Amino acid sequence: MTEVVAPSPPPSPPVARAASGLSRRLDGVLLTLIAGAVLLWFLPVGMGRYGTYVLTLWLVTSIAVMGLNLTLGIAGLKSLAQAAFMGIGAYTTAILGTKFGVDWYSCFLLSGLLSFAVGLLLGFPALRVKAHYLAFVTLAFATLVWLVFRNEQWLTGGTFGIANIARPTLFGIRTDGALAFHRFVVVVTLVLALALWWLIRSPWGRAFLALRENPIRAASLGVDIRAYTLLAFAIGSAYGGFAGALYSPLVEFIDPSPFALSASFMLLLMVVAGGSGYQLGPFVGALVAVALPEWLRFTGGLYLIVFGVVVLLLLIACPQGILGLAERGWNALRARLGAGAAEPSR
Amino acid sequence: MTRFTRAGVFALATTLALAVVGPATAQERVKLINVVELSGAGATAGTQWRNGIDLAVADINARGGILGRQIDIVHYDTQTNPGNTRAAVQRAIDEGTYSVLGPVFSGPIGASMQIAQRAEIAQIVGGEAAGLTRQGNQFLFRTSLSQAAAMPKLATYLKETVKANRIAIVWVNNDFGKGGRDAMLPELQQRGIQVALDVSTEQGQADFTADAIRIRNANVDAVFVYLNEDESARFLLAARQQNVGKPMIGETTLLGARVIQLAGEAANGARGHVGLSIDAPVPAFQDFGRRYQARFGIASDHNGLKGYMAVHMIKWATERMGRFDRKGVADTLRGATITPQMEPGILITTRIEANGDLDRESFLAEVEGGRQVIRSTLPMIRP
Numbered sequence: 175m176t177e178v179v180a181p182s183p184p185p186s187p188p189v190a191r192a193a194s195g196l197s198r199r200l201d202g203v204l205l206t207l208i209a210g211a212v213l214l215w216f217l218p219v220g221m222g223r224y225g226t227y228v229l230t231l232w233l234v235t236s237i238a239v240m241g242l243n244l245t246l247g248i249a250g251l252k253s254l255a256q257a258a259f260m261g262i263g264a265y266t267t268a269i270l271g272t273k274f275g276v277d278w279y280s281c282f283l284l285s286g287l288l289s290f291a292v293g294l295l296l297g298f299p300a301l302r303v304k305a306h307y308l309a310f311v312t313l314a315f316a317t318l319v320w321l322v323f324r325n326e327q328w329l330t331g332g333t334f335g336i337a338n339i340a341r342p343t344l345f346g347i348r349t350d351g352a353l354a355f356h357r358f359v360v361v362v363t364l365v366l367a368l369a370l371w372w373l374i375r376s377p378w379g380r381a382f383l384a385l386r387e388n389p390i391r392a393a394s395l396g397v398d399i400r401a402y403t404l405l406a407f408a409i410g411s412a413y414g415g416f417a418g419a420l421y422s423p424l425v426e427f428i429d430p431s432p433f434a435l436s437a438s439f440m441l442l443l444m445v446v447a448g449g450s451g452y453q454l455g456p457f458v459g460a461l462v463a464v465a466l467p468e469w470l471r472f473t474g475g476l477y478l479i480v481f482g483v484v485v486l487l488l489l490i491a492c493p494q495g496i497l498g499l500a501e502r503g504w505n506a507l508r509a510r511l512g513a514g515a516a517e518p519s520r
Numbered sequence: 521m522t523r524f525t526r527a528g529v530f531a532l533a534t535t536l537a538l539a540v541v542g543p544a545t546a547q548e549r550v551k552l553i554n555v556v557e558l559s560g561a562g563a564t565a566g567t568q569w570r571n572g573i574d575l576a577v578a579d580i581n582a583r584g585g586i587l588g589r590q591i592d593i594v595h596y597d598t599q600t601n602p603g604n605t606r607a608a609v610q611r612a613i614d615e616g617t618y619s620v621l622g623p624v625f626s627g628p629i630g631a632s633m634q635i636a637q638r639a640e641i642a643q644i645v646g647g648e649a650a651g652l653t654r655q656g657n658q659f660l661f662r663t664s665l666s667q668a669a670a671m672p673k674l675a676t677y678l679k680e681t682v683k684a685n686r687i688a689i690v691w692v693n694n695d696f697g698k699g700g701r702d703a704m705l706p707e708l709q710q711r712g713i714q715v716a717l718d719v720s721t722e723q724g725q726a727d728f729t730a731d732a733i734r735i736r737n738a739n740v741d742a743v744f745v746y747l748n749e750d751e752s753a754r755f756l757l758a759a760r761q762q763n764v765g766k767p768m769i770g771e772t773t774l775l776g777a778r779v780i781q782l783a784g785e786a787a788n789g790a791r792g793h794v795g796l797s798i799d800a801p802v803p804a805f806q807d808f809g810r811r812y813q814a815r816f817g818i819a820s821d822h823n824g825l826k827g828y829m830a831v832h833m834i835k836w837a838t839e840r841m842g843r844f845d846r847k848g849v850a851d852t853l854r855g856a857t858i859t860p861q862m863e864p865g866i867l868i869t870t871r872i873e874a875n876g877d878l879d880r881e882s883f884l885a886e887v888e889g890g891r892q893v894i895r896s897t898l899p900m901i902r903p
């Protein structure tokens with residue numbers, strides 16, 4: 175597998191070796207992202223609208239998980255508010271699009287910007303509280319946002335939601351069809367994933383990592399803890415907003431239920447199940463949470479129970495997520511073959 | 521060896537014969553897919569709806585099916601999530617469902633109704649929110665009165681029978697409760713009834729003590745209760761414990777069998793308007809209620825009745841056309857009046873308006889001695 179970073183053991187190899195190993199891994203991530211996008215462009219052909227819809231929903235969810243992966247998996251800040259940011263993006267797009275006729279691209283950018291700004295504000299408590307306490311702060315925020323979605327009917331439609339959300343047009347080509355919209359989402363997802371790929375391998379990404387591994391040491395090396403904590407929250411939140419901006423036209427209807435606290439827990443589960451800190455982890459985690467229940471429908475009324483058991487077993491078997499398990503297996507294989515045994519797994 | 525070979529040849533021949541006959545048999549069946557809330561916030565209502573459908577399918581299949589074809593029913597859970605509902609409805613259409621059944625909650629209906637509309641397939645839903653049938657969707661059909669139809673009857677009842685001038689409203693803050701409250705407020709205003717206390721409650725709320733105390737301390741003539749069945753029962757229990765002592769007026773969800781079962785003695789005295797009830801003075805409803813109880817071990821609420829009628833609406837339309845025609849089902853249902861003489865499974869004369877709304881007789885009822893007693897029958901709005 176091709177991962178950028180893994181949570182343990184803590185990275186402390188010599189700089190040159192790390193740079194060489196890192197660049198090799200990053201190239202692998204880049205190739206996987208591009209190859210995956212090409213595959214996903216053609217995959218739905220002949221798949222039917224349902225299969226295409228599930229694939230698109232998976233990608234949209236992956237974007238939100240990418241953001242949470244940055245906040246939690248890479249910067250180590252525990253957030254339970256990602257679904258709320260997704261909701262902020264979804265409602266921004268839906269309200270501006272349906273009530274004010276704003277085009278989707280502007281809605282998309284504004285959704286990301288608004289989520290970024292709100293994430294920045296939410297980041298301030300993160301400067302004062304850590305770990306579980308931070309999770310509680312974000313939990314309270316998520317509940318508050320959900321109440322606004324539900325109770326401010328004049329703006330959000332309340333429990334009745336907002337219907338008939340239009341899909342975007344690209345160079346005069348409408349994306350109303352399932353396949354056209356899927357391909358549109360593939361392109362947007364690729365752009366956002368590449369941006370994150372670049373961010374993580376930039377000095378900013380290394381600062382985020384330092385923030386997670388040892389904030390005091392990072393501060394002693396000149397990393398502005400305050401700024402990077404806020405940025406980690408804000409960028410992760412913006413990705414939630416971008417996902418919401420795609421979710422609205424995908425479902426063409428929104429109400430508060432997909433952005434409730436339980437949805438934030440599901441997004442957290444996706445980060446952990448995929449592999450917290452791995453750049454491809456969000457895609458794997460979202461696949462587990464979005465596609466697996468659909469595949470398990472053949473079990474009839476038991477499908478959610480089976481899903482719960484599978485996730486439970488998965489987390490017991492590989493607490494570092496699926497990609498963590500894959501990396502462990504890969505390293506074990508390499509050690510057995512005598513190649514690269516000296517290099518620590520990361 | 522020879523005998524074994526003969527047996528093998530026989531088995532092969534049988535398999536081949538079945539393979540040839542198989543497709544022909546498949547043609548004799550009709551697939552219906554029900555997309556409904558079987559988990560999440562809507563699970564109680566969705567499970568009743570599914571049970572009603574299962575009972576209808578069993579009845580229809582036992583009587584020879586629709587135009588000789590047996591029904592294959594498949595249920596897909598929506599998790600009460602609009603995104604999942606949309607996926608499930610899309611899957612139902614991709615898998616060739618004859619019509620879409622469900623969902624019951626209005627939000628998930630709003631998220632999925634465009635898909636059935638684009639595919640030109642009838643979608644028979646359990647939702648009651650007034651806005652659903654105001655969007656010009658020619659393929660969406662209700663199975664119960666909309667809130668816009670039920671609330672004027674209740675407001676008149678409050679004014680003329682209960683003689684209430686100041687009331688408290690207790691409603692559940694979901695699309696059902698909010699929709700009912702919003703439809704009720706203008707009706708109350710028209711009749712000069714003042715809403716002295718407006719109490720919003722949560723879906724799944726367990727403790728209504730604080731709400732009951734607020735109502736007890738408010739100077740009101742009656743309480744209009746618009747909650748889902750389980751919450752209605754909990755509220756009635758809390759109101760009894762806090763000696764609220766005001767008339768409890770509500771809709772089907774306050775007077776249903778499940779509420780009486782859960783609230784016990786505290787349900788006595790609750791009264792109001794009932795659209796579909798297994799206790800209504802309609803023999804077909806009561807017979808349905810007995811058979812439902814026997815099969816599933818619980819009493820049916822209005823959602824069970826709605827699910828049962830939904831399948832029979834499709835059956836009636838198909839038999840009326842004399843052929844299987846997906847688009848034709850919607851065309852035939854629109855504007856139709858179905859009587860129990862035409863289709864016994866419809867249980868009560870039902871007129872389907874051009875926009876998918878329904879018109880039926882309904883009832884004024886009261887819970888007395890642990891049973892729902894019908895006081896009077898209200899005629900159809902446009903008989």
